Amino acid sequence: MKIAAQDAVKARKARKPEAVILFNVSNQLFAIAADSVQEIRSTDSLGAALEIEQQEIPKVRHTIERGHRTYYVVNACAHFGLRVVRPTLVLMLRQIRVAVLVDKIERMAEISGLHALPRAFVGAERQWYRGLAYLEDQVIPVVSPLGFLTSQEFERLDGATAEASRHDLERAVQI
Amino acid sequence: MSGTDTENAKSYVLVQIGDRRFALPASEVSELAPPVRLHHFPHNSPLVSGIIVRRGRLVPVYDVCPLLTGKNSPTHQFYLVARRHFGSASEPAAIPVNGDSELVTADAVQVTSPSYVSGRLMHGGESIEVLDLDRLVAFEYREKNRVEHAELNS
Numbered sequence: 001m002k003i004a005a006q007d008a009v010k011a012r013k014a015r016k017p018e019a020v021i022l023f024n025v026s027n028q029l030f031a032i033a034a035d036s037v038q039e040i041r042s043t044d045s046l047g048a049a050l051e052i053e054q055q056e057i058p059k060v061r062h063t064i065e066r067g068h069r070t071y072y073v074v075n076a077c078a079h080f081g082l083r084v085v086r087p088t089l090v091l092m093l094r095q096i097r098v099a100v101l102v103d104k105i106e107r108m109a110e111i112s113g114l115h116a117l118p119r120a121f122v123g124a125e126r127q128w129y130r131g132l133a134y135l136e137d138q139v140i141p142v143v144s145p146l147g148f149l150t151s152q153e154f155e156r157l158d159g160a161t162a163e164a165s166r167h168d169l170e171r172a173v174q175i
Numbered sequence: 176m177s178g179t180d181t182e183n184a185k186s187y188v189l190v191q192i193g194d195r196r197f198a199l200p201a202s203e204v205s206e207l208a209p210p211v212r213l214h215h216f217p218h219n220s221p222l223v224s225g226i227i228v229r230r231g232r233l234v235p236v237y238d239v240c241p242l243l244t245g246k247n248s249p250t251h252q253f254y255l256v257a258r259r260h261f262g263s264a265s266e267p268a269a270i271p272v273n274g275d276s277e278l279v280t281a282d283a284v285q286v287t288s289p290s291y292v293s294g295r296l297m298h299g300g301e302s303i304e305v306l307d308l309d310r311l312v313a314f315e316y317r318e319k320n321r322v323e324h325a326e327l328n329s
Contacts, residue, residue, distance in 0.1 A: 028217060080217040118226075119261050120235035120268065120312075123219035132216075132226070132233055139214035139226045139233060 016113065020133065020142065022106040023091070026082035029140050031133055032091070034108060036145045039092040043101065046090060049073060054160040057153050063161060064099055066092065071099045072157050074148045080128065098148045111135055114142060184280050187296060189303060190255050190272040193244035198283070198296055198305045199257055205267060207276050208254040222312055227254055227269055234267045237312050249273065260309050268308060 019034040049062040059078035064071045071092065077084040079100075087101035114131035127147040133140045149157070186201035206229070213225040213236060224238040234256055240248040252271040259268035283294030283305050291311035292304045 030216075081219065082217060115233050118233060118235045118266055119264075120223050120237065120259070120266070121218055121220045125218035125220065128217075134228060134233065137212070139216070139228065141216045 017110050018113070019108060019110055021091075022109055022140065023089075024103045024106060025076040025080060025087075026085050026103065028080070028082060029106065029138065030076075031109070031111065031135075031140045031142045032145065033130075033142070036094055037091050038094040040105060041090050041092065043088055043090055046073075052157070052160055052164060054157065056156055056160075057149075060149075060153075060157060064090075064092075069097055070158075070161060071097045072149060072154075073099045073101060075101045077101075079148060093145050093148075096145050096148075097154070098145065100148060109135060111142070184282050186278060186280050187283070187305065188255070189277040189279055189298065190270075191275050192270070192272055193240045193246050193248070195244055196301065196303050197243065198279075198281075198298075198303050199255065199308065200305065201278060203257045203308065205256040205258065207272070207274075208256055208269065210253055224248075224271075229256060229267070229269075232267060234269045236269045236271065237308075239270050239311055242311070243306075257308050259312065268312070270308070 020031040021034050021037055021040075022029060022031050024030075046062075046064060049064050051061060052063055054060075059075050060072050061075065062073040064073060073090065075084065075087065076082075077087070085103060087103055089102050089105060091100040091102060093100065111133040114133060116131050117126060117129055125141075127150070128143060129141045129147070130144045131142050133142050187198040188201050188204045188207075189196055189198050208227065208229055211227050211229070213227055215225045222237045222239065222242070224236050226233050227236055228234070234254075236254060238248055240246065248271050253274050253276075254269040255272045255276070256267050256269045258265045279296075279298050281296040281298055283296040285294050286292055286304075291307050291313075293307040293310075294305040296303050296305060
């Protein structure tokens with residue numbers, strides 16, 4: 001019993017603090033590691049977003065070109081199965097070609113560590129979340145940047161985007 | 176069956192879930208928690224209604240009332256914290272109950288149906304089902320999978 005208690009204390013001490021961005025989607029609070037977000041922009045500034053025609057992945061309707069890379073714009077409401085509201089901000093993620101539409105940024109915060117998602121959770125949330133944070137009497141899911149789109153979804157979207165580009169090129173040649 | 180002085184008598188926690196009483200083996204029960212805040216976030220796991228925080232640990236709450244009684248859970252409720260097993264590992268698991276709980280020693284006879292009931296004991300002239308928490312939550316998960324599978328095939 002004493003050894004277990006000591007281990008628990010060591011485990012707590014070993015937890016590294018982490019800077020997170022707290023954001024809201026359809027009145028639900030989420031956190032994301034600050035270092036996984038490259039940029040936060042207003043949706044008004046995304047005039048150059050291109051609509052893509054595909055029905056397989058309804059949470060993605062647009063792409064954004066940034067630095068010669070195509071980012072897929074994921075609607076976080078649709079991703080998490082929440083009531084869809086009009087988003088005002090977009091989080092451009094780092095190291096992955098995903099931009100996430102959210103309602104608003106609450107603030108930055110530092111969490112003292114992640115709690116593993118209990119095994120009771122067996123659905124898609126195991127891909128959505130890295131774990132849970134307990135901050136100021138609130139349990140907040142910490143989203144996984146890699147959970148927004150699977151590699152298969154990237155492949156399908158890349159295929160749809162390439163097809164759309166080919167059609168655009170053909171139309172341009174005909175004109 | 177109702178005696179309390181035989182070699183096979185064990186301790187059980189009797190709890191009220193909805194309008195029925197159930198028993199859980201006392202060896203599986205950690206505590207009866209007060210009506211603390213239930214934290215919600217998006218997920219699609221069957222039966223899980225959220226998370227409560229107990230002694231610095233995040234404890235998933237399984238809303239078993241509709242499954243056991245066919246009625247929605249009452250709003251102001253306590254939580255019985257027990258252990259759920261996953262192979263050789265386990266984690267705390269809470270189920271909403273009302274505040275009336277009782278520790279009794281009784282013999283339980285084994286039953287096999289429904290699968291989430293491991294036995295039945297007599298207490299105060301009442302026949303009370305002994306719940307197997309692991310099977311109870313797995314039962315709901317299997318049911319959800321069965322329904323989804325049937326919908327896909329229809």
